[in-house]
Structure formats: C-alpha cells, structure tokens
Amino acid sequence: MKAIETFVKQLFKRKFRNVEDDDAQAKLIEMLKEKVEDLKESGLDEKEAIHKAIVEFGELDDYYKPFADKEVRRYKRNKTIRHYTNDLLFSLIASALIIGILIFVNLYYIQPDVAGHWFVIPSLGILFWPAALLYKLLNKKGEK
Amino acid sequence: MQISSDIIRGHLDGIILKLLIEKDCYGYEIAALIKAQSADTFTIKEATLYAVVQRLEKREMITSYIGTKSKGGQRRYYKITTFGKAYFKEKLDEWKTLKTLMAQLMEDDNESN
Numbered sequence: 001m002k003a004i005e006t007f008v009k010q011l012f013k014r015k016f017r018n019v020e021d022d023d024a025q026a027k028l029i030e031m032l033k034e035k036v037e038d039l040k041e042s043g044l045d046e047k048e049a050i051h052k053a054i055v056e057f058g059e060l061d062d063y064y065k066p067f068a069d070k071e072v073r074r075y076k077r078n079k080t081i082r083h084y085t086n087d088l089l090f091s092l093i094a095s096a097l098i099i100g101i102l103i104f105v106n107l108y109y110i111q112p113d114v115a116g117h118w119f120v121i122p123s124l125g126i127l128f129w130p131a132a133l134l135y136k137l138l139n140k141k142g143e144k
Numbered sequence: 145m146q147i148s149s150d151i152i153r154g155h156l157d158g159i160i161l162k163l164l165i166e167k168d169c170y171g172y173e174i175a176a177l178i179k180a181q182s183a184d185t186f187t188i189k190e191a192t193l194y195a196v197v198q199r200l201e202k203r204e205m206i207t208s209y210i211g212t213k214s215k216g217g218q219r220r221y222y223k224i225t226t227f228g229k230a231y232f233k234e235k236l237d238e239w240k241t242l243k244t245l246m247a248q249l250m251e252d253d254n255e256s257n
Contacts, residue, residue, distance in 0.1 A: 024198055027220075031171035031194050034219050038172055041215075062191035 003050045004032045011060040032057065077143065084137040091130040099123045152186060156196045157205075158235035161228055164206060170219035171197060197222060205231050 008029045032053050039049035102119040106112065152159075163169060163177055175193050182188075200206045205228030211221040224232070 027198055028194055030220055031197075034170055035172035035175075037217050037219075038176075056190050058189040058191040060191065062189040063195045 001033055001036065001046075001050070004036060004053065005029050007054050007057075008032065011063075028063075077140065081137065081140055084133065084140055088130060088133040088137055091133050095126045095130055098126050152188075153192065155235070155239065156188070156192065157200060158232060158239060160193070160196060160200065161205065161224055161232040161235070164222055164224040165229065165232065168211070168221045168223045170211075170213075170221050173219075174222070200228070204228075 008025055012025050035053045036046070036049045039052055040046060044052065099119070102122055106115075106117065106119040110118070159178065160174060163174055169177065171194060174197065175188065175190050178188050178193070197206070201208060201222070204225060206222045206224050208220050208222050210218055213219050
C-alpha cells in the first residue's frame with residue numbers, strides 16, 4: 001500500500017501547491033486504497049491490484065481539469081478578500097486615531113462650551129472610509 | 145463509438161449524483177458502476193471522477209461517512225444531500241433542454257418538417 005501513497009504524493013509534487021491539496025491528497029490515497037482492496041477481494045494479488053489501480057487512475061491533469069478554472073478563480077478571490085480585510089482593518093485603526101485627535105482638539109483647544117461637540121461632523125465623514133471598504137469586502141464575499 | 149471525455153465532463157456531476165440517489169457508494173464503486181453501465185462507449189478517467197466526487201463533497205452536495213462493505217473492509221461511502229438532490233434536478237432539466245436543442249440543431253428532418 002506504500003506504493004499507492006508514493007504514487008499520489010509524486011503526482012501532487014509536480015503541481016502548484018495550495019492548502020486544500022493535503023486534504024485532496026489524503027482522500028485520493030484513501031480512494032485508491034479502497035480500489036486495491038476491492039481488486040484483491042476479486043482475486044488479484046496485492047502487487048497486481050496496486051499496479052492496476054495506478055494504471056487506471058490516469059494523469060493528474062485529468063484530475064485537475066474539471067475544476068482548473070474554478071481553483072484559479074477561488075484563489076484570486078481569497079487573495080482579494082484578504083487584501084480587503086487588511087484595508088478595512090487599517091482604515092478602522094486610522095479612523096479611530098483621527099477621530100481621537102478630533103475629540104482631543106475639541107475638548108482641550110476649541111472647547112465644547114465655545115463651539116459645541118463639533119468633532120461629530122468630521123468624524124461622520126471619516127467613518128465613510130471604513131464603511132466603503134466594508135461594503136467592498138461584503139460584496140466580494142457575496143460573490144460566488 | 146468512443147465518446148470523448150471532453151463532451152461528457154460537464155455532465156459528470158449529474159451522472160454521479162444520479163448514482164448516489166439510488167444508493168450510497170464508495171469512490172471506486174462509482175467508477176465501477178459507471179464503467180459497467182456505459183459498456184464500451186465511454187471510459188471515465190478515474191482521476192477525473194475522483195476529482196468530481198471531491199468537488200461535490202466540497203460543495204456540500206454529497207457527504208461522506210465511513211461504512212463497512214457487506215463482505216470486506218471499511219470504505220468511505222458518499223451520500224447525496226438535499227442540496228445535491230435539488231442540484232441534480234436542475235442538471236437533469238438542463239440536460240433535457242440540451243438534448244432537444246442538439247437534436248434540433250444537428251439532426252435532419254426533425255418534427256418541424
């Protein structure tokens with residue numbers, strides 16, 4: 001059975017790797033081992049069974065073909081989502097800082113008893129920044 | 145006549161789901177059943193088949209569980225989900241439409257004549 005594992009691992013070595021490959025690889029090993037078991041039950045000896053399973057499997061290209069485009073698309077989508085999440089985090093921290101400064105200025109320099117709580121108005125404006133990014137992120141996540 | 149696998153690839157989802165509606169199967173069993181049913185017209189590449197099964201599982205159209213074969217060891221069986229059944233119905237309708245369309249486009253004297 002070692003032969004099956006080696007065979008599948010060799011196949012995957014030649015392809016670009018992604019996280020889901022490990023799972024796919026394990027599943028594939030399992031399926032081929034089950035096939036070897038079946039063949040053995042039908043009378044083949046282990047060596048013949050392993051050989052037959054490997055020969056009939058075909059190429060890894062055949063394995064990837066059904067979802068090649070989709071894999072690439074999903075990879076790109078995940079990357080964009082990661083970017084947007086970072087953008088959102090950055091905008092949140094930056095907005096908090098700016099609003100903090102505004103509150104500080106409001107309290108200590110252009111004080112509420114003179115000008116009221118004016119910091120609210122520019123703060124609302126600034127909050128449009130993370131809001132816009134959140135909108136983009138949610139849109140991207142909603143895409144199939 | 146051999147059917148090229150490119151033509152059939154888009155319909156593999158449906159073919160596999162159909163088998164799983166009838167009964168739960170393990171990976172190689174699916175391959176063996178398709179091979180048996182299609183006789184010599186079409187040999188599915190097992191690599192492709194396993195990929196499709198994995199994809200269907202990822203998309204939650206089928207789920208898997210470890211079961212025991214009637215005589216023999218353990219196998220990972222695949223079972224169709226409600227979502228899978230709905231998708232199959234969609235695929236079946238799609239296929240029926242395609243079949244009619246292709247007949248209209250490629251065959252001579254169809255009903256309209």
